[in-house]
Amino acid sequence: MKNSKNYIWMALFACLFMACEEVKFGDEFLAKPPSGDVTIDTVYSNIVYAEQALWNTYATLPYRINRNWNAKGNVMGMDIMESITDLVQSHLAWGGAAKYYGGQYDAGSENSGTWTKYHFTQEDSWTGIRKAYLFIENIDGVPDVSEDYIRRLKAEAKLIIAIHYSDMFRHYGGLPWIDSSVSPSDDFNKQRLTAKETLDNIIDLIDEAIADLPWELESNDNWEGRMHRAGAMGLKARMLLFGASPLFNDDVPYLAGDASSQKMTWFGEKDPQLWVEARDAAKALIDELQLRGVYSMVNTGNPRQDFQDGYYKRGLHEVLIPVHAGYKTGDYWSQNYYFYQSAGGYGTNCWTQNYVDMFPMKNGGAIYDANGNPANGYDPNDPYKDRDPRLYETILTNGDEYLGRTAEIWIGGRERKNVTSKGRITGYGARKFWLDGDASTSVKSITHWPYLRLPEIYLSYAEAINEIEGGPTAEAYEYVNKVRSRVGVGVLEEGLNQQEFREALLRERACEFGLEEVRWFDLIRWKREQDFTKTLHGMDIKSGDGAGGQLTYNVTDQPERFWKKEWSPKWYLSAFPPDEVNKDYGLVQNRLVNKISNLKINENES
Structure with a gap:
């Protein structure tokens, strides 16, 4: 890799000493490092400057809602990852999803990087890893700092490394492993590890961080966003669940070839013990929560607001790993938050009818029975009545409160002026993260990216139990229903077998984590070809008499994706x-x- 050494080293130092306004913990700016000729010795001459180097390493963490046109801030060419799942059909003509839809994606697409779901060299992952190791290697030299605090700071850096490797592992499988900072004289010649070696290294790093991180931050108002033990334990549970799933943990590889024969894209066998490890990791965090408290789902008795606050509002202890990228969002047309434009009018956040149908009735029952007939009080002529509150807080539906009035997503209404209105072209609009898209709700709001939320741990625990026991236990039901009860939804149907419970869990995760980049990884880890090849639908709502008239609901087919007829398992991992x-x-x-x-x-x- 000699051709890349200079690039790596220059990239590392170009980022290391920049100021930290982008991270901004809490309500206070952190101190800036000195300007002028900055050296390693200068940075690590006192704890204030050394901490600044670590805060800048935090700035490399993933923030997955489009903010600007650089490679990291512009996910999929102003699109979103949900657009290549069954939850969203993108109508953004220039977005990255169009490349996948048309079958035009190949490995060569990754040379530019701004149109794909994750880029190997442009996501700040390697920069963050090297900066974190540089910090770990130099922080011991800072004078007048306690050993306990040094260990804590190192643990934060280790967890940052683990997060970057976790993201890359879920996209690529086995990876080249860096265990120190890179210098210009290094012969950087790192082979890909096997998938199992990569996962084991990630878990080792997380365990090292867990040992030295505090359970609770000293001041959540000022330090919310810093790493803590609960977040580390949650990441461990997420990664062990992913590793236990059939993409890597199966009798056969998902795809034959060199990478598979060298076990870079699977573990080489099906090991049931991995589900036990995933269960135990989730249970360890649950036990600590019961013992120590602090972290919990927002649950004040107002289901809609609690769900919204749980993913969106900072400082409420539901988000175990929040990522900050600027203190506030920008204006609607601001260059600091392109999500508003892409989701609001250009057509990137167009939810499918398939997704809407996943949300149960408020009483907990599915909207259709096994024969496809309306069930549990569902009325196709009034399809949004008495549904799971998460539906309304994720998807803007016709008739819901919006901008202080009633949303009009019927054709000719204010939210869908004509059948081709791109922002509502599937019959649904953006709600999650968008809210009302105005200054009183989301524009210029204080927000973060909820990289990992507590409900994921509860649902992962239930899933692991189901896989270990060959079906759900009472405890597995308990933790699914814990997530449901927070939003006032009735309990999950009893008596499900293993497969039925697994399907219910995947739907539950879709309802809870829409737009949080959980669905893609759920589909690939279970090798869900059927969800990539099914027909996707939208909804045309028509009013015979204009505003206030009788509405009719007509399910429509969305444009067919290349995948429907030409699916290959090669799509599960990135090139x-x-x-x-x-x-x-x-x-x-x-x-x-x-x-x-x-x-x-x-x-x-x-």
């Missing part, structure tokens, strides 16, 4: 950028690259 593979340091490709590129790639990975 590496061919430019990076060509550096010949052992980065075995996950899939076939366009043959005209003359790259040294195994063509079995198709």
